[in-house]
Amino acid sequence: MRGHTDFALYRRLLRQVRPYWPHLGGILLLSLLSSPLALLTPLPLKIVVDSVIGSHPVPGFFGALVPEAATPSDSTVLLFAVGLIIVVAVLRELLKLAVSFLRMYSGTKLVLDFRAQLFHHAQRLSLLFHDSKGTSDSAYRIQYDAQAIRWITIDAIPPLATAVVTLVGMIYITFQIDWQLAVVALTVSPIFFLITRFYGRPLRKRWRKVQQLDSSAQSVVQEVLSALRVVKAFGQEAHEGSRFLLRSRETMRHRIRVNLAQGTFTASVSLVTAAGTAAVLFVGVRNVQAGILTLGDLLLVMGYLSQLYGPLNTLSHSNATLQSSLASSERAFTLLDEVPDVVERPNAQPLFRTSGAVAFHDVSFSYREDRQVLHNVSFEIDPGTRLGISGATGAGKSTLVNLLIRFYDPTAGQILLDGVDLRDYRIADLRNQFAIVLQEPVLLSSSIAENIAYARPSASEEELVEAAKAANAHEFIVSLPHGYETRVGERGMSLSGGERQRIALARAFLKDAPILILDEPTSSVDTKTEAAIMEAMERLMCGRTTLMITHRLGTLANCDAQLEIEDGRVVRLEQRRIPVASTSKNVAEPLPRSKETHE
Secondary structure, eight states, X not given: OTTOOHHHHHHHHHHHTGGGHHHHHHHHXXXXXXXXXXXXXXXXXXXXXXXXXXXOOOOTTHHHHSOTTSOOOHHHHHHHHHHHHHHHHHHHHHHHHHHXXXXXHHHHHHHHHHHHHHHHHHHHSOHHHHHHHOHHHHHHHHHTGGGHHXXXXXXXXXXXXXXXXXXXHXXXXXXXXXXXXXXXXXXXXXXXXXXXXXHHHHHHHHHHHHHHHHHHHHHHHXXXXXXXXXXXXXXXXXXXXXXXXXXXXXXXXXXXXXXHHHHHHHHHHHHHHHHHHHHHHHHHHHHHHTTSSOHHHHHHHHHHHHHHHHHHHHHHHTHHHHHHHHHHHHHHHHHHTOOOSSOOOTTOBOOSOOOOOEEEEEEEEEEETTEEEEEEEEEEEOTTOEEEEEEOTTSXXXXXXXXXXXXXXXXXXXXXXXXXXXXXXXHHHHHTTEEEEOSSOOOOSSBHHHHHHTTOTTOOHHHHXXXXXXXXXXXXXXXXXXXXXXXXXXGGTTSXXXXXXXXXXXXXXXXXXXXXXXXXXXXXXXXXXXXXXXXHHHHHHTTSEEEEEOOOHHHHTTOSEEEEEETTEEEEEEEOSOOOOOOGGGSOOOOOOOOXXXX
């Protein structure tokens, strides 16, 4: 969106809020009703000056509003003018209350839906995007930049439309009273336009830079707090504090520059409005002295002029917010316009349960053009095979399984599951065939029960307990003060490494997927805990196709085949024994039509 014109950006915003057009229409209609009330506001003063203090006849509409029997005495006219002030004030406040409620409801719902859309899209983007861009900037755009859509479409456009209608009405009435005053008042309009054009685009560019720096400072906070144990262990609190202050001070400097530019813009607008008001006052007084218009007419025109220049001054003061919001909306739309690297084909076929036959045919992959990770990898494994994958750090072991789960797509070659290219399956159905246990298990900051049920939220309590027992986790869970309802803390850090690993195994048991991926699941636990985990893993691997990344010879001894990778190439593929036959639950079944999932 960068470099787009204001018109193109507003058009994109209006398309985005299309479901809320009835709400915007209601806000606009109620706001427009305030225009005739604004035109009535200075009228009582004119009536009092001309018809109570002066001797001019009352306006023609007075007879229609006051009963014929009433004598249009000075007291009657004065009471009418005072009453008109009260009525107009009450109506204006009621309108304000209605507009405020509708704006609050519509704006809150609009931001919520836009954030949800951005969050859903961010989840669809590949790991490659998040690895290269970082997650903190996407989080900043979802949480903060998304709010700009409310300010522009709810808080800015309806008042602007109301100001335009009010402007037209005031110009028309002013022309009816004294065309010379109307011409003088309008002479400042081109100057307003030129000033806004001169300051608008540079301000947005500067605000865009401020938001980038603000997001960068926020990323430091997120990185440090997520790795706080490492920071404390190496005594780097002061260094990280200095890094945060450095980026925050740079943001502050740019904010000061933006505010100085905004102050110059506001001062220019104020000077122009002051010059316009002075010119109208000078010409108006001359016309009163010449008998061309009454003093009440002059006061009426000056009242309209203050309401005409008032919104212009307000728009100038809010111009920095407007440009900041436009810059934020550009950043939000930029995230929304990112195209996922892994996409689902329009005619992708469903997959109910695979048999577990995996084949890599000349698969190559690179994160960047200058960094090739895998080179022409080829191998095949039968259903139920336990494949041990070994190799030095950085050899491409994890990349291999990430391609199988389709976190990435290969840059060359083909990966088959049951003889079908992975890209021909629905993504959700494909990933539902895998259960994953990582070296560092990932737990959510919720209860143990919720973490286990994450694999299958519809599971019953009995099924959760059964999965925990199979993973040798039930005994330590029930010993906790709150049992399965115990909160595990952020990333599960209130539990030991072995306990977190066994919960991850229980999650894999509950999912009951036909293919199991184990990535160094026992590398960070003690010997006793490893024995319990290995016993549970042995049950979990039974009858399933298993890909196990490990360096331990003891673990590799339990595998049916071994694949060794070096510098992204297969250097050895050894078939040790025929794999255990798959359980009946794991055999390939017909592929019924299921609910379509698009990513």
